[in-house]
Amino acid sequence: MDVIELTLTPRGCREALVARLQDLGFTEYVEGSCDHLDADAGDEEAWIDAFEKGTLELPLLLYSYDESVMLQLVQDLKAQFGPHVDIQWRRIADAIWQTAWEPGFEGLVTDRFFITDQQGKRDPGTRQRILLDSSPVFGSGQHATTQAMVRLMEKECANPAPDASFLDVGTGTGVLALVAHYLGYAQLLATDIEPDALAVARRNQNLNGVPFPLLEGSLPPRDELFNVIACNILPPTLTHLLGALQERLLPGGLLLLAGFHEANVEPIRSACATLGLQEKQRMVERGWMALAWMKPGL
Incomplete structure (x- = not known):
């Protein structure tokens, strides 16, 4: 059908x-x-x-x-x-x-996190619980791209340096910024061009008691550079934005990308390679991908 x-x-x-x-x-x-x-x-x-x-x-x-x-x-x-x-x-x-979209979704369980809505009663055990306000905004944890990205962050972003910085572009629910906080990133910034999405992200900040700056717009100024940038949005929006993201990445930093299926990943991989980024890691969840790219150091 x-x-x-x-x-x-x-x-x-x-x-x-x-x-x-x-x-x-x-x-x-x-x-x-x-x-x-x-x-x-x-x-x-x-x-x-x-x-x-x-x-x-x-x-x-x-x-x-x-x-x-x-x-x-x-x-x-x-x-x-x-x-x-x-x-x-x-x-x-x-x-x-x-x-x-995962049918019958009750919560995303990964090695370190249990992500669920306010009605979630399941015991997270030793995992960090992250509560999300019920909302249609992309990034609930139910979608495979969000699941792949969280698992990629667990693998590539654990144990950051004390001054490491993290930028979440197109934050939606704010879930990736919350994950980054619990992974140890003290310098956080999340952006979104939609006021409705930022309102949801603020509610999720309050639910979890984790404040971090939210920027209405999309990207910070070009002179603000980050150790890690995460962007989970749909192509070709993502493809158009890659150059601007790469400019805001510190040498040796990581660019985490998601929002695409294996069937349409090649244009994104080609664009990243053209920018001189090096593919470091990938995570696949039911055919949907999250990729980690490294910007060469000095």
């Missing part, structure tokens, strides 16, 4: 669009990428500039097996927003999609 993928790109009406989707019962979505910008046509610089300024309105991706439900949604949105929302529709095979 095919899955219907609906891509909704707001044009100055994102808050109203999200509110309307919630009114109609569509509370789960994934932040999309900017396929409508063509790097070959010279749009990449404008894309990066908009992303850094926080003025970019990322599309929302909704998925359903029920075509009639999606058709009704499209009719409603066209009537409500007209040309202010660009709507794209496609069918995709569910062979990849159905592997992304």
Whole structure:
């Protein structure tokens, strides 16, 4: 059976669009990428500039097996927003999609962590419990990319130096920054261009009693450099952003990337190699990948 993928790109009406989707019962979505910008046509610089300024309105991706439900949604949105929302529709095979979200998810259990929502009653044992506010924001621990990234961080980011710094780009729920805190990173910064995501991240900070700076926008200034940068977002958004991430990485630092399936990893690997980054480690979770790249030292 095919899955219907609906891509909704707001044009100055994102808050109203999200509110309307919630009114109609569509509370789960994934932040999309900017396929409508063509790097070959010279749009990449404008894309990066908009992303850094926080003025970019990322599309929302909704998925359903029920075509009639999606058709009704499209009719409603066209009537409500007209040309202010660009709507794209496609069918995709569910062979990849159905592997992304873990069914019956009750909590992510790794070697060091137990990540769950506020209702989670399971005893974490000796593992560090991380509580997350229930939210559709990407990064709940239910998605395979988040699981792969947490396991990669356990392997590559344990026992940091006392002054080591960590940047989480596109933080969503803030889960990766929380993991970094418990791994020992005292200098933390998390960014997101979406105020709603930052609100969720703040709630999760309070739930866990772990404060760290949150930046609304996307990236800190170019002169702020970090030992580790994590970025778990969808391609080609990630591909466009690689150069800016590499600039903010200290020599010898690690760039941790996730948000992609084995089926579309090659463009990302090629772009990283072109930037002179060296692949150090990979983690695969049900076909979804997290990669660690090292920036050569001086």
